[in-house]
Amino acid sequence: MISRRGLLFASGGAVTAATLAGPVAGSSRAAGAAPPDPARKAAALIMARRILLTDADHNDLTLDYLKLLTGRQRLRKTESRDVLVVGAGVAGMVCARLLQAAGHRVRVLEANRSRVGGRVKTFRGDVWQDPRLHAEAGAMRIPSSHVLTLALADHLKVPRRPFDLVDLPPEPDQVSDDSRVVYKSWTGEEFASGEAPVYVAPKGLGNRFVHVNGQTVSKADYNADPGPINKSFGWDSGQTTAAAFDKALDTARAYTMTKNPDGSWTDKPIAERVTGMADLLYDMDGYSLLRYLQEGEGWSDAQIQAVGTLENLTSRLSYGFLHSVFDAGDINPSVTYFEFNAGTDALTEALAADLAIERGRVVTRVRTDDDGVTVTAEPETGPEDEACDGAIGGQAREYRADMVVLAVPFAALRHVDFEPLLPYGKRRAINELKHDTAHKVLLEFTERWWEWDEATWREKLGSDYRPAPHGDAVAAVGGGCVSDEASRFVYFPSHPSDGGAPGGVVLAAYNWAEDALRFDALTPADRHTEALEHLTGLYGERIRHYVTDRHVSQSWLRNRWALGEAVIETPGQLLSLGPHVATPVNGRLFFAGDHCQPRYHAWISGAIASGTEAAVQVADTA
Structure with missing residues (x-):
């Protein structure tokens, strides 16, 4: 996923970025632009305050909401x-x-x-062959920056633990307990809950796969040498797709943040940040992500396809550019995530x-x-x-x-x-x-084979042993694979199975937007078949020894009440x-x-x- 965090909205955060670009050509600030539209300016200011959760007096509404949600106010x-x-x-x-x-x-x-x-929905019980298991149809991860969610859960005494967006060794099991939730307001006031130290996720192993254009490499290998995968799209670059997209966001970042001499970024004072956000909305709300990358950043089609495929942007290229900016701080490997222990x-x-x-x-x-x-x-x-x-x-x-x-x-x-x-x-x-859509296909396995190394595979299969298609297995929990096939994204559970169950549930296909529509159109049986075929292509036919006949898919577009x-x-x-x-x-x-x-x-x-x-x-x- 996208290697960036904080971006426009991190309170006191910093982001390493490359040289700053100015407002894109054709924006309201460009030479020869049309006179300002007062109504549109007013709308931009309204929405800037809503995005930053502040008001006309620059009060910090996040801070106020935290106090309300936890009974302090x-x-x-x-x-x-x-x-x-x-x-x-x-x-x-x-x-x-x-x-x-x-x-x-x-x-x-x-x-x-x-x-x-x-859209918070947990599949559990007799959905699975082993009723001790559970898996998420909807919301499944909470970024550490989402203090409203974490503070409310702590107040309600809902236990949480790390959600591993990157793959980690399966032992020891990582536990966050009541890790501290800290919010530092621009007012100078600090809100905190929890007693344990702030949890920081360890660095991932990088052994999950990138599978595109007929090539399959580990994420660690791609990050070490992006060139071959990039060239398969026609983009001759030694830069990772995550780094490329991070740099492309400098134009937007500069509206609300200041670049420091060391290359990091710091939030502007709140009054300037509101003004900057309003200018950003006024200048760029009319841009799709595709238009921004083409016209504002000068990207080629090949670069757009490479970055879009690996960073899960392709299906939303026609959507508003600013949504991708806002999402960028929430879904990337540098962020710490949590999940709720019981679902x-x-x-x-x-x-x-x-x-x-x-x-x-x-x-x-x-x-x-x-x-x-x-x-x-x-x-x-x-x-x-x-x-x-x-x-x-x-x-x-x-x-x-x-x-x-x-x-x-x-x-x-x-x-x-x-x-x-x-x-x-x-x-x-x-x-x-x-209203966008999303689709998940979840498969149950009797054994947690993703936690095995190659020696364990040999021991488990005996005479039926066959080597893996893309190199020896590396024992890991959490993390996921990215592919240009229909399944697109795979996520492995980062938690132990409930009640000591030996198996687990893999999110074998996770899709958004146009990618999700393709799965929405299939029957549930065909979704299962396609997701399992994709997973065996990555990890070998040997995983079929452990798949059960239980599977479930969630189409949010075809849900009567979510729509x-x-x-x-x-x-x-x-x-x-x-x-x-x-x-x-x-x-x-x-x-x-x-x-x-x-x-x-x-x-x-x-x-x-x-x-x-x-x-x-x-x-x-x-």
Whole structure:
């Protein structure tokens, strides 16, 4: 993945980078550019503050939210109100808990009959041949910089441990316990939780594979000599794809950070950072990632294909450039990650405790009047995923509330009737925001063969032993492979199996965007076949000795209530639609979900931030 961290938003962080480039040609700052557009400037400032989680007075909202989430601070005390929260995902439940703690009467409606959690979903139990196992259909890793998620989990006493994005020796097992979570605000105040030292992940072995254009090498070999793989794309360069993309982000980085004499980067003061972020949005919101790399950085098609393939950018080249900038600090080997010991749904189950949640209630109508809001909900039947049977309908029920928080994806709100109509900007955002997709295929194995060296393989297989196709096996946990085949990315578990189970579950195919659509179109059986074929191509037919007949795939596009993985804006949508996304309507309707927090789309942290923001908005309005 991409070797970079912090980028525009690290608090006090630093990034090593190459020579700084100026604003791209054709931007609003270029010679001969059109006069500034005041409305677009205003939208850029609104979105800059939302991305940096600050306000007009440069208060640090991350710091405020941390205090609210951990009980160190309470919402403003107001008259108790009846509040209905629609959606029992992370955002909805965070909002409901904060409002309930402040004395409001809160009910939560959830469309899904079988579970809460939204796109946090853990496969466990009789899904697997060994019911002790679990694996993630959705959210699976939390970057150490996502302090809202980690601090909330610590507050709820949800144990966590390292998630290894790179491969590590299988022994000893790495344990983080209550490793310290530290947030240093630009105000000078520091928030911390946990008693153990800050956990720092060890350096990876680099023995997982890069498999592209018919060549297969270890990641360590690629990093030592990138030339042969790069040339297979037609890009004659000795630079790694991670380093190339990191350098390409210098143009964006310079808007909000200062380059130091030693080549590192430091955040500008918050007022300058807000101004810089607003300028960045104004200048580049109209750029796709492809356009930025071609026009701004002068990249050839060959370089774009090489970097795009190895750094998981190809499927999103047509999306807004800024999403790739924001994501760059979250998914890369230099970041420390965590996972929850008992599965990610341990967090959502903890959030659901003590909340009044009615499941199997699909909201179909929202009517607002001078005295409050009436919500109509109907029951549903059928499975949540890829449902070819079942329906919404039956005995409708009406719910009356003073205020309603709509904490569901905008793709779902398209199927809700509003009376009166929502404001035009809000309707546009609901109808037009790009919802991306993601797809996972998970395979169960009776033995953890990825933790074996070649001697162990010989011992296990005896007379059936055959050598591996790409060199001797190296014992490791965690990490993953990248490929240009349909499966694209493979991840191995970094945790021991629950209850001492001898086997484990491999994420054998993980895809986004156009790559995911190809898997969405297959039957579940064909997905399994293709993912297993790809895995055997990397590690040999010998792994078939240990695969079970249990497999599961998750298409978030074909999930009835998610209707996609996350909002990923297309060029121009951050400024044209972004300011309308989280804006309350008439002091009665409020909105939450990771789509409402533009810095953290598709992350639990975005859902937490937006749920907290919605709770603050309700409390300030009540």
